[in-house]
Amino acid sequence: MLQYKSQAVAKPYFIAAIALFIGQILFGLILGLQYVMGDFLFPEIPFNVARMVHTNLLIVWLLFGFMGAAYYLVPEEAETELHSPGLAILMFWIFLIAGALTVLGYLLVPYARLAELTGNHLWPTMGREFLEQPTITKVGIVVVALAFLYNVGMTILKGRKTVVSLVLLIGLVGLAVLFLFAFYNPENLVKDKFYWWWVVHLWVEGVWELIMGAILAFVLIKLTGVDREVIEKWLYVIIAMALITGIIGTGHHYFWIGTPEYWQWWGSIFSALEPLPFFMMTVFAFNMVNRRRRNHPNKAAMLWALGTGVMAFLGAGVWGFLHTLAPVNYYTHGSQITAAHGHMAFYGAYVMIVLTIISYAMPMLRGREAANSNRSQVVEMWSFWLMTVSMVFITLFLTGAGILQVWLQRYSDDPQPFMVVQEKIELFYWMREVAGVIFLIGLVLYVISFFVGQRQPEASAKPLPAVSPAEA
Amino acid sequence: MSQVFTKAMARNIFYGGSVFFILLFLALTFDTIKVLPERDNRANLTEKVAHGKAVWEENNCLGCHTLLGEGAYYAPELGNVYKRFGESKEAIKAFIASRPVEGIPGRRSMPQFNLSEEDGRAG
Numbered sequence A: 001m002l003q004y005k006s007q008a009v010a011k012p013y014f015i016a017a018i019a020l021f022i023g024q025i026l027f028g029l030i031l032g033l034q035y036v037m038g039d040f041l042f043p044e045i046p047f048n049v050a051r052m053v054h055t056n057l058l059i060v061w062l063l064f065g066f067m068g069a070a071y072y073l074v075p076e077e078a079e080t081e082l083h084s085p086g087l088a089i090l091m092f093w094i095f096l097i098a099g100a101l102t103v104l105g106y107l108l109v110p111y112a113r114l115a116e117l118t119g120n121h122l123w124p125t126m127g128r129e130f131l132e133q134p135t136i137t138k139v140g141i142v143v144v145a146l147a148f149l150y151n152v153g154m155t156i157l158k159g160r161k162t163v164v165s166l167v168l169l170i171g172l173v174g175l176a177v178l179f180l181f182a183f184y185n186p187e188n189l190v191k192d193k194f195y196w197w198w199v200v201h202l203w204v205e206g207v208w209e210l211i212m213g214a215i216l217a218f219v220l221i222k223l224t225g226v227d228r229e230v231i232e233k234w235l236y237v238i239i240a241m242a243l244i245t246g247i248i249g250t251g252h253h254y255f256w257i258g259t260p261e262y263w264q265w266w267g268s269i270f271s272a273l274e275p276l277p278f279f280m281m282t283v284f285a286f287n288m289v290n291r292r293r294r295n296h297p298n299k300a301a302m303l304w305a306l307g308t309g310v311m312a313f314l315g316a317g318v319w320g321f322l323h324t325l326a327p328v329n330y331y332t333h334g335s336q337i338t339a340a341h342g343h344m345a346f347y348g349a350y351v352m353i354v355l356t357i358i359s360y361a362m363p364m365l366r367g368r369e370a371a372n373s374n375r376s377q378v379v380e381m382w383s384f385w386l387m388t389v390s391m392v393f394i395t396l397f398l399t400g401a402g403i404l405q406v407w408l409q410r411y412s413d414d415p416q417p418f419m420v421v422q423e424k425i426e427l428f429y430w431m432r433e434v435a436g437v438i439f440l441i442g443l444v445l446y447v448i449s450f451f452v453g454q455r456q457p458e459a460s461a462k463p464l465p466a467v468s469p470a471e472a
Numbered sequence B: 001m002s003q004v005f006t007k008a009m010a011r012n013i014f015y016g017g018s019v020f021f022i023l024l025f026l027a028l029t030f031d032t033i034k035v036l037p038e039r040d041n042r043a044n045l046t047e048k049v050a051h052g053k054a055v056w057e058e059n060n061c062l063g064c065h066t067l068l069g070e071g072a073y074y075a076p077e078l079g080n081v082y083k084r085f086g087e088s089k090e091a092i093k094a095f096i097a098s099r100p101v102e103g104i105p106g107r108r109s110m111p112q113f114n115l116s117e118e119d120g121r122a123g
């Protein structure tokens, strides 16, 4: 049961997000297998192609998730219908088709041919990590982003302006603006790398944290009934910490690419503080749940909301801190330690926040009052634990691989060549792959949770025990 | 958080802090760009080098390799490949040209990119 009819446009966005998530994980498993069976699917799907599909699907489905989140929560916050539901649906199809064509392009033609076909030489932007899309796809992304921002912006303008929707909007505008640096690809490699991080770092350790904070705040308001004033104050403090630490924290990528040495100080000091906003998100979520004014029947959404803070703190905060100080990063730079951190951080912060809002909103989008049946929620919570625990293990195995790699290849008195070391640490890659299969099982269960217990009544929540005014 | 610390104060910290650190970041960026010419060997940035960068990008080399530590971790770093190959450009070119099309059974293998002589010289 939706408060505003137009919130319904969020539904296709969420469904597409989940579908692409499945694709991402299948390609992750291909990559993991290629790590230990080098000739797997070679030369049909070489590692670099599978990797592009894996990482680009991740980014695209998270963007679908963010847009769906905005379409769902902005009308409710603004207390008005979405400016143009038709535009939102149109953009959905454009984004989906452009995304599908791009992935097909990766898989069906050699990358160099794709570059040629799409006229990359006219405006070269391809072939940089995460930004592998043909220039024309990048233009499409900008068009979709502009239409989306216009739609959401107009809705906020004509309705109630809350801190939650404002912070979300700042985050989304920041996302779009920073993406423009994807079009700047100077021949000078140092400058190329310098500005490439304005997209990648300033996204995940900058504006995306605003998006995450806003979605988390919205869900917590709904689930706990805690006074909006309190939640919004927390939100401001969290995002203040995010930008105060994260902007200069970009320097942790400027240690070894030819930029001045002072970045080793700026980058180390500020990025060492970057775990703070993630820590605060965890404290925030648990604090609000403890002070809740009601029990919400959607326990699965509550679990995701608590989980995302904890896992983001572990993945981004703890695993980020692990290798962020220049003297440490000197040894760990570009190793499996980086991959370990990248996985848990993306999962904990951005995968889980999208799954949080989907978990909260999907019952209403499908005509429920507030929550799914108990049976469906139990399956969803199983999927939460399977995916989350297996991601912890993926991270631990990659960390093990990374420590050995750094030791054997870079630290010991008798450093050994890259490929020799890779073979020695193969066992860790096998274990990572096993954990990946369990992750996939968790994801399958997640999808199943949408189909079980459909005809059963909604879960109900026990009312909170009455508290005396003195206790409250 | 207590009542002494109000939402307005939190908001001001957010806006003030963000603006301050954005400006600081831009100042550091400005300085970096200013001193880069002394550090990035741009005199050697010939057309051939630019072509090499295009070859690197249009074949998605960083889908497997790192360059200065950034990219993928499936294949060796390439910032130091010249040193590792005994400072021989010919050895590097021969390696790239000799990759078997069907790969090497059971092992990680680099694709055969069929680079032209010109691409090879630049790359």
Ligand code: HEM
Pocket (backbone or CB within 6 Å): A129, A204, A205, A252, A253, A271, A272, A273, A274, A275, A312, A316, A317, A319, A320, A321, A322, A323, A324, A325, A329, A332, A333, A334, A335, A338, A341, A342, A343, A345, A346, A349, A350, B069, B070, B071
């Ligand atoms: C949710 C937030 C975050 C996400 C999604 C994330 C993700 C990533 C990813 C994917 C990479 C690899 C980039 C590449 O391919 O070169 C990376 C690198 C890095 N991250 Fe994060 N990160 C987050 C937060 C943090 C935080 C808070 C810190 C520090 C405390 C941090 C420290 C680093 C460092 C030092 C590197 C460079 C590793 C290297 O030298 O190879 N990250 N991050």
Ligand code: HEM
Pocket (backbone or CB within 6 Å): A025, A028, A029, A031, A032, A035, A051, A054, A055, A058, A338, A339, A342, A343, A346, A347, A348, A351, A432, A433, A435, A436, A437, A439, A440, B071, B072, B073, B074
């Ligand atoms: C389920 C099993 C998964 C497996 C087996 C897997 C495997 C891999 C492999 C082998 C790579 C390439 C590493 C390299 O460059 O050498 C990779 C990259 C990456 N994957 Fe996954 N992945 C999985 C799930 C995920 C999930 C759930 C996420 C997001 C939360 C994710 C995000 C990423 C990112 C961001 C990178 C780029 C990392 C970097 O550059 O440091 N993967 N993955």
Ligand SMILES: [Fe+2]
Pocket (backbone or CB within 6 Å): A201, A205, A249, A250, A252, A253
């Ligand atoms: Fe970063």
